[in-house]
Every structure is written in C-alpha cells, then in structure tokens.
Amino acid sequence: MANETEALLLDARGLHKRFNALVVLSGVDFSVHANETVGVVGPNGAGKTTLLSVLVGAHAPTAGEVRFRGADVTALPTAERCRQGLARTHQIPRPFSGMTVFENVLTAAFHGGGQGGDAAYAQAAQALATTGMTSLANRRAETLGLIDRKRLELARALATGPSLLLLDEIGGGLTDAEASELVDVILDLKRGGLAIVWIEHIVHVLLRVAERLVCMDAGRIIADGAPASVMSDPAVIEAYLGGGPG
Amino acid sequence: MILLNQIIQGVLLGGYYALIACGLSFMFGVMRIINLAHGSLAVLSAYALYVLADSYGVSPFLGLVVVVPAMALIGAGLQRTVLERSARGGLLVPVLSTFGLSIVIDNLLFEKFGADTRSLAPYIGDLSYDSWAITDDIAIGKLAALTMATAIVLLGGIQLFLNRTPLGRMIRATAEDPDTVGLVGVSAERVNAIAAGLAIATVAISGAFLAMRATFNPYAGALQLIFAFEATVIGGAGSLWGTLFGGIVLGVAQSLGASVSPQGFFIAGHLAFLAALFFRLFFGDLGLNLRRVLVRRPQ
Numbered sequence: 001m002a003n004e005t006e007a008l009l010l011d012a013r014g015l016h017k018r019f020n021a022l023v024v025l026s027g028v029d030f031s032v033h034a035n036e037t038v039g040v041v042g043p044n045g046a047g048k049t050t051l052l053s054v055l056v057g058a059h060a061p062t063a064g065e066v067r068f069r070g071a072d073v074t075a076l077p078t079a080e081r082c083r084q085g086l087a088r089t090h091q092i093p094r095p096f097s098g099m100t101v102f103e104n105v106l107t108a109a110f111h112g113g114g115q116g117g118d119a120a121y122a123q124a125a126q127a128l129a130t131t132g133m134t135s136l137a138n139r140r141a142e143t144l145g146l147i148d149r150k151r152l153e154l155a156r157a158l159a160t161g162p163s164l165l166l167l168d169e170i171g172g173g174l175t176d177a178e179a180s181e182l183v184d185v186i187l188d189l190k191r192g193g194l195a196i197v198w199i200e201h202i203v204h205v206l207l208r209v210a211e212r213l214v215c216m217d218a219g220r221i222i223a224d225g226a227p228a229s230v231m232s233d234p235a236v237i238e239a240y241l242g243g244g245p246g
Numbered sequence: 247m248i249l250l251n252q253i254i255q256g257v258l259l260g261g262y263y264a265l266i267a268c269g270l271s272f273m274f275g276v277m278r279i280i281n282l283a284h285g286s287l288a289v290l291s292a293y294a295l296y297v298l299a300d301s302y303g304v305s306p307f308l309g310l311v312v313v314v315p316a317m318a319l320i321g322a323g324l325q326r327t328v329l330e331r332s333a334r335g336g337l338l339v340p341v342l343s344t345f346g347l348s349i350v351i352d353n354l355l356f357e358k359f360g361a362d363t364r365s366l367a368p369y370i371g372d373l374s375y376d377s378w379a380i381t382d383d384i385a386i387g388k389l390a391a392l393t394m395a396t397a398i399v400l401l402g403g404i405q406l407f408l409n410r411t412p413l414g415r416m417i418r419a420t421a422e423d424p425d426t427v428g429l430v431g432v433s434a435e436r437v438n439a440i441a442a443g444l445a446i447a448t449v450a451i452s453g454a455f456l457a458m459r460a461t462f463n464p465y466a467g468a469l470q471l472i473f474a475f476e477a478t479v480i481g482g483a484g485s486l487w488g489t490l491f492g493g494i495v496l497g498v499a500q501s502l503g504a505s506v507s508p509q510g511f512f513i514a515g516h517l518a519f520l521a522a523l524f525f526r527l528f529f530g531d532l533g534l535n536l537r538r539v540l541v542r543r544p545q
Contacts, residue, residue: 056429078428087429094426096419107419110412112431120412160431 007033008070009164009195010055010086015064017050017219024050025061029144032164032197034136037190039210039227040199041240048199049091052166056088057081059149069163075225082112091169091199093149097142098239101152103135105159112160127159131185147178149184154185167198171205179205203231247383251502254384260477262393262455262499264490266470268400269449274419275484276408277441278337279329282344284474285467286351286519287446291317291453292366292462293355299369306454307364314450322439348467355464366457368373374458393455397490400448401509405486417441482526495522529538 010032017025032038053059055066057078059104066075073081096104102124108118109115111124123236128134131151136144144152151171167186171179179202186209189198200206206213213230216224217239223230230236279285291313298309327346332339341521367374371391377385408414416437420427424434456462456470475495481492496515503514 017519053529057347058425058428077433079431079433082429082431090426090429096422096426097416099415103415104419107412107415107432111416112429114431156430160429237261 005225008226009036009068009238010197011067012015012055013065013067015051015054015066017047017054018062018064018116024219026056028064028216028219028221030055030214030221032195032225034195037194037209037211038198039206039213040197040216041201041203041206041213041230041236042216042222046239047219048216050167051216052088052168052197052199059137066174072184080129082160082162082215083114085161085163086237087112087157087160087164088166088167089150089153089157089168089170091172093153093222095141095144095149095152095156097140099140099141100138100142101155102128102137103242104152104157106162108156109161110155114161123161124159127155130158130188131155132181147181150182151185152173156183158197164195164197167200169199169201183208206229247376247381248505251384251427252505253498254386255379255390256498256501257494258386258390258394258497259501260494261390261397261490262459262493263473263477263496264401264481265393265397265455265489266449266452267474267481267489267493268404268452268486269445269447270471270474270491271401271478271481271483271486272404272448274478275486276417277438277445278421279333279340280337280344281329281445282341282471283348283351283467284344284449285469285471286348286355287320287449287467288318288453288456288470289462289464289467290351291450292457292466293359293464293505294319295366295454295457296451296475299366303511306313306369306458310451310454313454315446316330316449318443321449322443324446325439325442326435330435343505348471351466352467359464361463363461363463364457365461366454367459370458389455393459395492396455401486401490404444404448408486413440473515476515479526479540480519482523492522 008031012028012030015025015028015030022216027053028052042048047060050059051242057073057076059069061074065072067073068086073084096107105124105127106120109120109127113120128137131154133148133151133155134186137147141152154170171182174182183205186196190209197205198210207227210227212225213227214221215230215233215236221231222235224238267287270281273279273281277364294313295306295309298304298312299306301333328343332343373389376389379385408418416432417440420432420434420437426436427434459475477493477496479488479492480495481488495518499518500511500515501512
C-alpha cells in the first residue's frame with residue numbers, strides 16, 4: 001500500500017469542469033504513476049485538452065481535486081505546479097516570439113527549473129540537444145516552421161526539469177516522418193524515466209510509446225487499460241465510429 | 247555657427263525627451279500598455295521632490311533615493327489594481343483607465359498645491375544655469391548634459407537588462423504570452439508588477455529633471471506625455487535605443503523650428519512626429535505590429 005502511494009505521481013479525483021452551461025469534464029478520475037507513459041485518445045470535444053488544462057492549473061476545476069506527488073495542488077497557480085515538476089506543451093505551439101530559441105528554453109530553465117547561472121545554461125543546452133534543436137539555438141522563435149515549433153515547445157517543457165510531462169497533440173499536423181522523429185525523442189525521454197501523458201489523434205504513433213491507454217468521450221473516461229484492450233473495447237469503437245444503424 | 251548651436255541645443259533637449267519617454271516606451275513597447283497617466287505621474291514625483299526640498303531641505307538628488315522606490319511601489323500597485331484588470335479588456339481599456347487616472351492625479355495635486363508654478367531649480371544651486379562655453383556662440387548647459395547622460399544610462403541600462411538578464415527575459419516572455427509563462431514557472435502577475443514598478447521608477451527620475459530644468463504646475467503632465475509619446479513613436483515602440491534617437495529627432499526639430507519662428511518650436515516637433523508616424527505606418531513595422539496587437543486576444 002505504501003509503495004503504491006509512493007509511485008503515484010499524479011492523482012486527480014472527481015474532476016468536473018463547466019464553462020457556463022457547457023459541461024466539458026463530468027467526473028474524471030485520472031492518475032499517473034512514476035515512469036508511466038499514458039496515451040489519451042478520444043473524439044474531438046471529449047475534454048482531453050481541458051483535462052490537461054485543469055491538471056496544470058490553467059483552468060480551475062468546477063469540482064474535484066488534483067494531487068501531485070502526494071500534495072493537493074488544486075489551488076496552486078500554474079507557475080508553482082511547473083516549479084514542482086509538472087510540465088505541459090500546447091497543441092498549437094506558443095513560443096515567446098521576439099526571443100531566440102535559446103532564450104525561450106533558458107527562461108524555462110531559470111524559472112521553471114529553478115536553476116541559476118551556469119546550471120540553467122547547461123540545462124537549457126541539454127534540453128535543446130535532447131530535442132535536436134541545438135543548431136537552431138540562435139534563431140528567433142517566430143521564424144521556425146511547425147515541426148521546429150513543436151520541438152521548441154517540447155524543449156521548453158523539458159528545460160523546466162519536469163517529473164511529469166503532459167503532451168497535447170504534439171504530433172498533430174506533422175508528416176509521418178516528422179512525427180516519427182518526435183516519437184524517437186519521446187521514447188528517449190521515456191527510457192530516461194520521465195512520466196508522460198500524451199494526447200494524440202494519430203493512434204498508431206501513440207501506440208509506439210504508450211503502455212497504458214485512456215479513452216475519453218463527452219467529458220468522461222470510458223476506457224482505461226492496456227492499449228490493445230482499450231482499442232477493442234466496444235464503447236471506444238462506438239465513440240469513434242458512432243453507434244450502428246438503428 | 248548659430249545653426250550648429252541650434253542643433254546641439256536640440257540634441258540636448260532630445261536627451262530630456264528621451265528621458266521622459268523612457269518609462270512610456272518601456273510600458274508601451276514591452277508591456278504593451280499605453281499609459282496616459284505617464285506625464286501626471288512624472289509631475290507627481292516632481293511635487294514629492296519639491297515637498298522634500300521645500301519643507302525638509304532635502305536636495306532633489308538625495309530626494310530621489312526616497313521618491314524612486316516610492317514611485318516603483320506605486321507602479322507595482324497600479325499594475326495590480328488598475329493596469330492588469332484593464333489590460334484584460336483589450337488594448338483600449340488601459341488607455342481609458344490611465345486617462346482617468348491622470349485626471350485624478352492632476353486634480354488631487356491641484357487640490358493640494360493650487361495653481362502656482364514651482365521649480366526645483368532653486369534647490370540645485372548653480373547647476374540649474376551653469377554651462378561650459380565651447381566657443382563664443384556655443385555653450386552646453388551642465389544640467390542639460392547631466393540629463394542627456396542620465397537618459398543614455400537609463401535607456402541603455404534597461405535595454406541591456408531586458409536582453410541580458412533572466413529577469414529581463416522573463417519580462418519579455420510575459421509581455422509576449424502571459425498565459426504561457428506559467429508553464430515555464432513564471433508568475434505573470436508578479437513579473438508585470440516588477441516591470442510596472444521599474445517603468446514608474448524611471449518616471450520618477452524624469453519628473454526630477456522636468457522640475458529642475460523648468461517650472462511645473464499640477465497640469466503640466468499632459469504636455470510631458472505628448473513629448474514622451476512623440477519620442478517613443480518616432481524611435482519605434484519596443485526599442486529603447488530607438489527612443490533615445492526619437493527624443494533627439496524631436497528635440498532637434500523643435501530647436502530648428504524655434505529658430506524660424508517662436509511658434510515653430512511646437513509645429514516643427516509635431517511635424518517631425520507626424521512624418522515619422524506616417525513613415526512607420528506605411529513603410530515600417532508599426533502598422534503590422536498594431537494589427538498584431540489589436541487582434542492578439544481574440545477571446
């Protein structure tokens with residue numbers, strides 16, 4: 001029992017999120033263990049991105065609580081959760097334009113990673129190397145193409161020194177070859193012991209990495225378990241393909 | 247020789263304009279807030295220095311040791327209470343709220359100090375009129391030279407601070423995307439409060455020079471705001487070195503205009519501003535940036 005609690009990195013219970021009349025999350029229980037790689041799938045509007053937003057604190061849940069490393073973080077602002085090791089990338093990359101790639105990542109290492117001076121530079125350089133961005137370090141962030149923006153988004157999250165990384169459709173809009181390159185990077189991170197939650201529509205890409213799959217539909221988790229069993233779950237098939245005729 | 251003197255005096259005047267534009271340029275270019283209370287805040291700090299000098303015999307330079315941190319606190323407080331809330335409503339709401347703020351400040355000062363004009367010149371000894379004679383026709387005022395030096399140090403210092411320090415990068419990142427900085431461990435509220443405090447601290451310094459070089463009254467802020475705004479726009483929003491250049495262009499234009507006719511002082515300055523504005527709108531990046539800022543927050 002004690003062991004299980006220790007390994008539990010993130011634990012969200014009874015998350016509800018309403019935007020006025022629109023119910024986006026209705027009772028989501030979601031947990032991630034250390035070293036675990038969880039894929040999240042589900043049709044558009046299922047509430048996947050909102051779930052990540054609530055987990056990092058960009059949105060406050062209407063009800064429910066989020067615990068990270070055993071402590072209740074529901075009321076903590078995003079910046080504080082980040083400093084505790086919770087990182088997230090955006091579906092549409094949002095680099096700090098007007099700054100170079102290196103400055104983007106360095107800012108993350110300084111403040112999110114809590115590093116000072118040389119350690120921050122080293123951590124930023126490491127994050128760039130991991131994501132294959134080193135040669136672009138001095139480019140202005142707004143001049144990057146989509147794949148490099150996605151890489152920068154990932155590098156910036158890594159530079160904060162996370163213990164749990166939340167990826168929001170980082171493969172979306174990429175060609176198969178580009179997505180495959182990103183998967184290699186993410187597999188490296190996974191082997192390094194980083195816990196990862198990855199929302200993705202391209203299921204075959206996700207299946208290369210995820211050892212557990214969660215399927216959401218209409219603000220609820222409808223299946224959670226081994227990828228193969230989740231993908232063959234009748235409820236999942238119905239959510240994706242709609243009910244049969246009649 | 248007379249023309250050369252006009253240009254030199256114009257450049258020195260430009261140093262003053264660059265100095266008063268520093269805080270405005272920083273807020274406008276980096277934080278993307280148009281602060282119409284800028285001039286009034288400068289006059290407020292001028293009065294604070296005046297009270298310290300007149301009632302307590304504190305020299306204006308020593309008074310800055312108290313007034314600059316006090317104004318920085320006021321700036322941080324304003325950010326928390328007024329600017330941040332209004333900035334959430336879009337680009338135009340801060341314009342209205344700071345305009346209202348300037349009316350409040352002006353009239354509170356009028357209530358307290360009346361319509362008399364004051365100056366800090368009597369409290370700085372011969373610095374207010376002393377000069378170095380370069381030739382028979384050209385003399386450089388010591389106060390004007392000090393103003394120019396202060397402008398260069400302040401604008402250059404802030405530019406380096408923004409480019410080279412972690413806090414400066416944090417301020418730029420927060421201005422760019424206040425929602426995303428949380429994801430790199432930065433608290434946008436705190437950073438903006440620091441940035442506003444810094445901006446208003448520079449306003450305190452410019453208020454001191456305003457009061458030492460000329461006279462002021464409770465309603466003197468509006469004209470300072472206009473000059474600061476013109477220098478900022480001529481130099482290009484976002485670049486503090488550009489603001490120094492903008493101030494000098496404005497100062498030289500005014501100085502040359504004044505040599506043509508007494509009204510030429512204002513007319514030439516405004517013409518230089520308009521020419522720069524149109525040039526930047528049609529050929530430069532101002533039009534582009536303006537559109538970008540206006541559509542920045544679609545929700």
